[in-house]
Amino acid sequence: xxxxxxxxxxxxxxxxSGGGPITALHDVSLRIAAGxxxxxxxxxxxxxxxxxxxxxDLEQPSGGSVRVxxxxxxxxxxxxxxxxxxxxxxxxxxxxxxxxxxLPLEIMGRPKEQRRERALSLLRLVGLGDFADAYPHQLxxxxxxxxxxARALSFEPSxxxxxxxxxxxxxxTRERMQLELLNIWSGANPRPTVIFVTHSxxxxxxxxxxxxxxxxxxxxxxxxxxxxxxxxxxxxxxEDPRFFALVTEVRECLRTxx
Numbered sequence: 422x423x424x425x426x427x428x429x430x431x432x433x434x435x436x437x438s439g440g441g442p443i444t445a446l447h448d449v450s451l452r453i454a455a456g457x458x459x460x461x462x463x464x465x466x467x468x469x470x471x472x473x474x475x476x477x478d479l480e481q482p483s484g485g486s487v488r489v490x491x492x493x494x495x496x497x498x499x500x501x502x503x504x505x506x507x508x509x510x511x512x513x514x515x516x517x518x519x520x521x522x523x524l525p526l527e528i529m530g531r532p533k534e535q536r537r538e539r540a541l542s543l544l545r546l547v548g549l550g551d552f553a554d555a556y557p558h559q560l561x562x563x564x565x566x567x568x569x570x571a572r573a574l575s576f577e578p579s580x581x582x583x584x585x586x587x588x589x590x591x592x593x594t595r596e597r598m599q600l601e602l603l604n605i606w607s608g609a610n611p612r613p614t615v616i617f618v619t620h621s622x623x624x625x626x627x628x629x630x631x632x633x634x635x636x637x638x639x640x641x642x643x644x645x646x647x648x649x650x651x652x653x654x655x656x657x658x659x660e661d662p663r664f665f666a667l668v669t670e671v672r673e674c675l676r677t678x679x
Contacts, residue, residue, distance in 0.1 A: 424491070425452035426580065426614050427476060432485035433639075434471055445471050447639035449485070455579070458606065458615045460625035460632045462671065463678070468640025469618045473582050476616065477505060490579065501529070503580035504573030504613075508588045510565040512557040512572075519544060519553040522572045529576060543571040547605055563594045570605060574613070581606075581613040585620065596656075599627055603654055622675070626667045627654060634671060636678040643678040646671055 434446040446468040453459050461469040474480040475487050478494035489497035497503065504525075512521045522540040531539075544550050547567040549560075557565055566586055573581060586602075587595045606615060619625050625632045629648050636643045648667055650658055658664055 426455040427453040428488045430486045432482045435483040444639040456612045458630045460617045460629035462625045463635030466638045467635040504578040506573045506583045506586045508585045510569040525575050547571045581615045583617045622671050634674045644674050
């Protein structure tokens with residue numbers, strides 16, 4: 422691998438609690454390349470979201486080191502190297518869809534015309550070009566999540582952190598959103614590195630270049646499974662025998678970890 426854009430080196434994370442210290446992560450080492458799509462999967466409480474929060478400077482490691490673009494996470498945050506998409510879209514009801522997408526650029530002090538142009542371009546990319554002047558309550562759940570992805574991409578981050586963004590959607594909408602996310606990712610210029618947390622094995626395999634399987638707490642990297650499915654991925658990918666084989670491989674790895 423070339424110089425990684427994200428690097429964990431023997432990272433541990435210990436939380437304090439009334440019942441004593443809780444080790445969320447132990448001795449995690451992982452390297453992620455620029456432009457790569459990596460899925461993190463494992464049982465609840467294994468530290469998937471903690472790993473993402475360490476990248477985003479929302480948590481500090483108890484041991485080891487985290488580097489983002491050869492910088493500390495704090496400096497990467499200050500440099501706005503990443504965008505974040507959570508399970509809930511977190512759109513502001515009183516702002517139109519386009520003004521929600523513009524918000525990071527507004528905070529950065531970008532000119533109004535530049536903000537509007539960028540927002541409209543991204544809304545077209547995510548298939549919401551006709552809804553720029555609508556309000557969040559006028560959109561479906563999947564459409565709101567697409568708007569949240571557009572907002573996260575508004576300032577052209579090199580890294581996109583996604584914490585179970587489709588977890589609250591029904592299965593049909595979820596599968597459609599997976600495909601749309603890949604279209605957005607491949608259509609972005611430059612293409613961001615994506616770290617995607619999920620509990621769904623098929624989702625991880627369908628989206629990712631590599632699936633990182635985490636062990637139960639204390640979370641460790643149990644195994645990293647390369648996904649050798651061709652791109653672009655399509656609905657037919659889910660019918661590919663290799664897709665089923667990889668799903669089984671990830672499932673067996675999770676079972677072994679437990």
